[in-house]
Amino acid sequence: GESVGLHLPTLSVQEGDNSIINCAYSNSASDYFIWYKQESGKGPQFIIDIRSNMDKRQGQRVTVLLNKTVKHLSLQIAATQPGDSAVYFCAERGNTDKLIFGTGTRLQVFP
Amino acid sequence: GAVVSQHPSWVICKSGTSVKIECRSLDFQATTMFWYRQFPKQSLMLMATSNEGSKATYEQGVEKDKFLINHASLTLSTLTVTSAHPEDSSFYICRADRDHTEAFFGQGTRLTVV
Numbered sequence: 001g002e003s004v005g006l007h008l009p010t011l012s013v014q015e016g017d018n019s020i021i022n023c024a025y026s027n028s029a030s031d032y033f034i035w036y037k038q039e040s041g042k043g044p045q046f047i048i049d050i051r052s053n054m055d056k057r058q059g060q061r062v063t064v065l066l067n068k069t070v071k072h073l074s075l076q077i078a079a080t081q082p083g084d085s086a087v088y089f090c091a092e093r094g095n096t097d098k099l100i101f102g103t104g105t106r107l108q109v110f111p
Numbered sequence: 112g113a114v115v116s117q118h119p120s121w122v123i124c125k126s127g128t129s130v131k132i133e134c135r136s137l138d139f140q141a142t143t144m145f146w147y148r149q150f151p152k153q154s155l156m157l158m159a160t161s162n163e164g165s166k167a168t169y170e171q172g173v174e175k176d177k178f179l180i181n182h183a184s185l186t187l188s189t190l191t192v193t194s195a196h197p198e199d200s201s202f203y204i205c206r207a208d209r210d211h212t213e214a215f216f217g218q219g220t221r222l223t224v225v
Contacts, residue, residue, distance in 0.1 A: 008152050008153075034214070036216075041202075041219065042218055042219060043115075043117070043216035043217050043218050043219045044155070044204070044216045045216075046213075046214070046215075089154060089155070097143055097145075097160070097208060097211060098145075098157060098160070099145070099157070099206070099214060100157070101154045101155045101156075102154060103153075103154050104153075104154050
């Protein structure tokens with residue numbers, strides 16, 4: 001099912017540092033995972049995805065790591081910038097089209 | 112790139128009235144669209160799956176008579192919140208998938224019921 005939290009965990013990082021956002025997913029049958037960025041008052045924006053047959057995928061300034069053994073997903077953002085400040089959600093998809101979202105992490109970047 | 116357009120971006124309505132939210136896929140056809148609800152500081156919760164030409168599939172706990180979904184064409188799904196009450200105030204987001212793979216989200220609709 002879906003997890004819902006009343007208080008978003010917050011990660012505060014200094015501009016220029018690397019950020020690591022973690023996510024635990026629930027369904028061992030999920031085979032596709034996506035990270036989304038959501039800015040206040042907007043819909044989720046695709047960042048990067050990874051399939052279960054991979055354990056790492058890199059994009060521009062972002063890397064996603066997948067550990068299926070412990071059902072853990074992480075998003076690494078290199079050289080974090082003020083524009084990266086947002087809430088980040090992981091999402092998992094199994095053998096249906098449903099995307100199940102994690103609780104989210106708020107990333108705050110300070111100068 | 113593909114764009115999903117959601118309208119309106121915000122709406123304020125009186126308690127007891129109904130509100131319709133539109134979700135359009137602008138440059139691709141989507142046989143399936145999804146509606147999510149998001150309360151402040153919370154994650155997106157799937158409400159229902161909208162299927163073109165057939166009835167929507169609702170998640171457990173979501174009232175189908177309150178949240179009417181119509182997927183009249185391959186590019187348009189609508190969500191109508193009927194007899195809205197203040198507890199229905201939320202951020203509603205639609206999603207459409209291109210080729211059943213790439214998921215695109217609308218901009219969201221902030222509904223405030225007064």
